[in-house]
Amino acid sequence: LLDDSVQLRTWSRAAAARTLPFWSILVSFFLVLAAQTGVLLHQLSFLEDRFGSRQVASLTLTVTAFGSIVARLVVGQFADRLSKRDLSVALFAIKAASVFCVVFIENTVVTWILVLVIGFTIGNVYMMQALLVSETFGFTSFATVMGLISVATQTGRGLGPFGVGWLEQQTGSYNAPFEITATITVAAAALLLFARTPSAPPAQG
DSSP: OOOHHHHTOOOOHHHHHTSHHHHHHHHHHHHHHHHHHHHHHHHHHHHHHHHSOHHHHHHHHHHHHHHHHHHHHHHHTTGGGSOHHHHHHHHHHHHHHHHHHHHHOOOHHHHHHHHHHHHHHHHHHHHHHHHHHHHHHOSTTHHHHHHHHHHHHHHHHHHHHHHHHHHHHHHSSSHHHHHHHHHHHHHHHHHHTTOOOOOOOOSOO
């Protein structure tokens, strides 16, 4: 989607950090990975309460992992032909809708389908983070920009499970925490719309 002149640009850390797309990607993936990891690590307890069986709930982890693997293979077939930003926004929206639905729809079959869909989005969110950074700032400066963004997003991954667990203790269920993670994911999708390819970096960053 981008010509070589964009891909071969050289960005310093300071120059990249002064652009709106940089902060759009950083904050969006910080939020979505905090929400995603929070749901993933508490999914077993949430579904154990729903199914009344830890064994059945444990199977959902396998379903989620299977969905994650399959989705990477499927999306990888056509991701290069699409805008990474638009594809990421779509994945965020699907993830948010799935989490909202899994909270409110208690039907067993629907729950399993939603868990599979959530798994579809999980693997691709990690993949799209790297692809979007490359598309926006170019592969020449990928390591420079991705390194900064990764520090923030990894922090989000660590905070997410703590936040969901704390909210569950305060409310007595996972409904409110999961609803909040879904809302955060919607906010992340909106913020990611600002991740457009920036103009050329300054001569000296």
